[in-house]
Structures are given as C-alpha cells and as structure tokens.
Amino acid sequence: MTDQEILLRVDHLVKYFPIMKGGLFPKQVGAVHAVDGVSFDIRRGDTLGLVGESGCGKSTTGRNILQLQVPTSGHVYFEGVDLVALKPEPMRRMRRKMQMIFQDPYASLNPRMTIGEIIGEPLIIHGIIPKKQVDSEVEHLLSTVGLNPSYANRYPHEFSGGQRQRVGVARALALKPSLIVCDEPISALDVSIQAQVVNLLEDLQEKFDLTYLFIAHDLSMVRHIATRVAVMYLGMIMELATRDELYTNPLHPYTQALLSAVPIPDPMVEEKRQRKILVGDVPSPANPPSGCRFRTRCPLAIGICSEQVPEFREVIPGHFVACHLVK
C-alpha cells in the first residue's frame, strides 16, 4: 500500500472567515477559525474518512481542497500540483479531475433543469465529448448509478432523496474524476436508502478506481467505508490513523469519547457498555481555547494543555495524534 502514489496532499491548510462589524465602513473585529492548520494526504484508490461534530470545519476543509473557497494559507497538492497557486484557467481544467457530492440532495440540484441537463452540463462546459454524444453519455451515466436512463427528461422534484443523491453521484462521475469529495452524502437519507447509496459508492470506487474524501459525522458509516480516518475538532485534526487502528486503538481522549458516544444496535452490547460522556458543548471557533482545542471538555486535561498547542505527531507508524498526554 505504501508504494501507492499520493493523489492529494493537504499541507497546513488554514481558513479563517472574517467577522466584520460597523455599518457603512465595516472593520474586521475577529475571525472564525474554521480550519486551523490541517495536514493529511490521500493515496490513489483510498478513502479517507474525515469525521467530527458539526462546526468542526470538516466541510470547509473539503471546499478549500477543491478551491471552492480560497484558503487563508496553506497548500493543497493534487497530483503534485499546488492548487492554491494555480491561475483560474488551469484550475478550471484541473477541476475536471476532482468532483464533489453534496449533503443535501434537495438543495444541490437546480429545480429548473432536467436530470439530463444537470448531468450533461459538466460534459458540455468542459467540452470533452461532442455535443451529439452528450445524451447517450447521460443515459450511460444514469444506468451506471442505478437509475432508469429514460429519467433524463424528468425534473429533480419527481425524485426521492435517495434517487436525487444518485443524480448527484452521476453528475460527479460525468467528467471521470479521480478524486471525489463526498460531503456528508448520506446524512439526509433514511437508513435503508443510506445503505443503497453507500453500496453504490463502493461499487463505483472499485469500477473507476476512485479516491474518496468522505466527510461525515456518522462514525459507524465511516468505519464501514473508509480505509483511513481523520478526526477533527474545532478546525484541527486530533487523530489520524488507518481504520482498524483508529477504531481498536484510539489514543486521543476526544476520539475515545466520540467512539464511546456512538450507540451500537445491539441491546446486549449496550447493556454492558461504559460510556465516557463529555461535558459541555464545543466552544466557539471565533474564540477557540488556548493550547489544545479540546482541553475545555477533556477529562484528562493538565496544565500544559492550556499553554501549548500539542504537536500533531506520529506516535506509532501511520498513527498521528495531537495530544500532550499520549507518549
């Protein structure tokens, strides 16, 4: 696995959103530290699961990787090219290789366009195939994602959430990308439909040799789909390891608490479980705690945690943790 090519490398990615105050001539009075120095890499064909609670910056990370937002600082290397430094035109050509699937299948499809137009649009914009062939390609894509090709003339409102998400997948696949950022692609769907979409994503990964950045808050689902997992909290990665290592040997107190909070659908197991319940809420990213971001809720916090930001370091080969207490 180690000899696989690194497809995406994120290096100290930072995204601050300014907080402006004042009516006519607003001044910046602070910043929301949405993403604060995130680094990781994804090898070709892998699935990196990026998990965290709402507001931890996981979606912002995804958007900054695709340059849908301009990062405040840091670098994103895709196939060795730094996307942050890229001019608009080469960036546009690069985009073809990276696509996104969004969380809300109701908001991410234009209600005034037919399914065929939605899926065909990227093909026309990037001009990869002659216009005459667009219709047949759209039909092909629809059947690839398990929809009836005759649906091309229908509008999004005629479809259920799961079917719409399949349309979103087809649109992402249209340009034959190598990287797909899946931003909570199943959290708006019902349980039985979630499994359908996840199985589809797995099949497509195998078929087209896709690489996924799978952003989610559902740790059970991430365990199912990801090969490596990164846990985010308040704009920083707390822990990153291969899937089995992270779930069997979580080292960061936050990962431990997060795993302990996930219910297991088995009453016999639940009966015996001892929960580590975190107190309090996630602090505001506009005013994050000094030192370790997690220290305000950490049951083990000591003096140094409020003074120094813990280094994100490799404690076991392939297992990275940002915690002062992990030796």
Added chain:
Amino acid sequence: MADILKVQDLETQFYTREGTVHAVNGVSFHLKEGETLGIVGESGCGKSVTMMSMMRLIPSPPGKVVNGKAYYQDKDLLQLSDEEIRHIRGSQISMIFQDPMTSFNPVLTIGRQIAEPLETHLGMNKQQAAERSAEMLKTVGIPNPKDRLSDYPHQFSGGMRQRAMIAMALTCNPQILIADEPTTALDVTIQAQIVELVKRLRDDMGMAIIWITHDLGIIAGLADRVGVMYAGYIIEEAAVKALYADPQHPYTLGLLGSLPRLDASGRERLTSIEGLPPVLYEKPKSCPFAPRCVYKVDHCLQENPPLMTVGVDHRAACWVDPSTGRERQ
C-alpha cells in the same frame, strides 16, 4: 405492571389535492407504567402522526383521525373535550420534539416558557413557578439555572435547548413522556448526554416513555420494548432483546442489515433494502412491504398480514418466517 396507555386501531388520514393519504392504518399498542417503548421507522412511516393523533395535535383540515381509541387512565383521549385534553397535555402526558429551535417561542424567555405549564396546570404563582423552573433547569444539568431563566432560546446551544425542553416537559411530573426524535438534530456526543439525562430522569421520576426514532442504535440501549413501523402499520413488536436477536419481519431484518456497526469485525457489505417506501393513497390490500421484500410469496400479494404472535411477547405482521423462508404454520 398495569397498562397506563392503550391505543387501539388508530387510523389517521390526510386529505390532500393528490388524494387521501393513509398515514396511520390501524395502529394498536400499549404502554406499561414506567416502561420505555421505542417506536422505530423511517421518515413518512407514520410514527409521529400516530403520536400526534393520540395527543389530538393533528391539524384538521387536512388531517383527520378516522378511527381508533386511545385509553389513558380509562379515558379515551380521542373523545375528550378540548378543555379536558388540554389539562392532560403538558401536565400528565408531555412531549419533546426533534428541533428545539422551532419548538420554543423565540420571543419569550426560557424561564417564562418553563413556568407556563406550572402556572396553568398546577396553579402556582409567578415566584413559585420561577423557583421550580430554576430547579428543573438544574436537574437537567444547565449551569447557573437562576441566571439562565431570563435568557432567550437563541442564547442556548442546541444541546442546552434540548435540555431546557426536557425541563419544560417534565416540570409537572408527567406520567408519560413522548420523545419525538429528540436527538436527531444533535451531535453524537451531545446525543449521548441527552440519552443519559433522560435515563437518569426516568429512573428518578418513574415516568413511562415513548421514544420515537429512526435510529435502531439509540433504542437498543434505551427501550424495554420496541415497535417497528412501516407504511402506517406496526409491523413488528417485541421486547428489545428479542427484536434485535431474532427479528421476525423482513423489514426489521433489512433495517438491521443496512446499519454498519461500530464494533463489527470486518467490512461486510451492507444489505440495503431496494426500492422506496410507498405513499399510500389507498389502504393497502396486500402487504405494503411486499414490493421491496426478498421473502415475498403469493400470499403476501393477496392479503395484508395482521400482527401475529410469533414468539413469547413477540408479534410480527408477516406471512413468512424469515428463518426458513417459508410461510408460517
């Protein structure tokens, strides 16, 4: 333990432009004192509508409870006058909802809203009610409860709002708490906090709980008994351990199979349920799950199975025994 609530053959319909939607199609269940009943189902299966019908909260038009009885302390909730049901709602049976932002009034303080049921139902004066409200906020784990009474809902975080809602629901010591997906909008660590809180309060106060959810995970650690709903029917009902260990309806089996487990050993493929849940414009004559069912036999298309006893305190609405794949008996 005696039954505190007994619902029989509840049927609710909505009259829409597209036709009559049969949302609840003859639901019967009972709730014992101090028991926690989980109602599980996907969106649109009628779980919330069942509770709303029972509590007489269905907006009419377009909705109408067309049949059924709901006995609470020998009184049929569906036959009570508006005045009588109002006395029961919020004092003896109270509800908490999924979205704590939209279920609070944004222009009234939290303290005002928690105190209101105390003043209307228990006849407390303002000061008594305020004291009791602060006490309740403390019980649900909100720091500085006295100061927080004068806060508005937007000043609370999502988890705190849900705590405040629980405080409001429990302030009159209800016999029954109906929790309609109260943790769905919350993060997993906050969800764990709320579930622990409800468990503790249940043990302290002894109320019965009906917990509605789509998450089979939460129910596993919380409920004593579970009812699974599909297309307006309860299609399986059993004690919590029996349901997970030995599911008897193909839909329950499918739901459990489509859930990835945190403690799974390998990476098995999820067994998804193909197709979509139906929208019922007429009352089904065949099994509503049959179009998606991998076990279906001819009988399923001819007759809608009733809820049948399939084990000790275990009932399922399916002609087929999924362990053998053949028709029962």
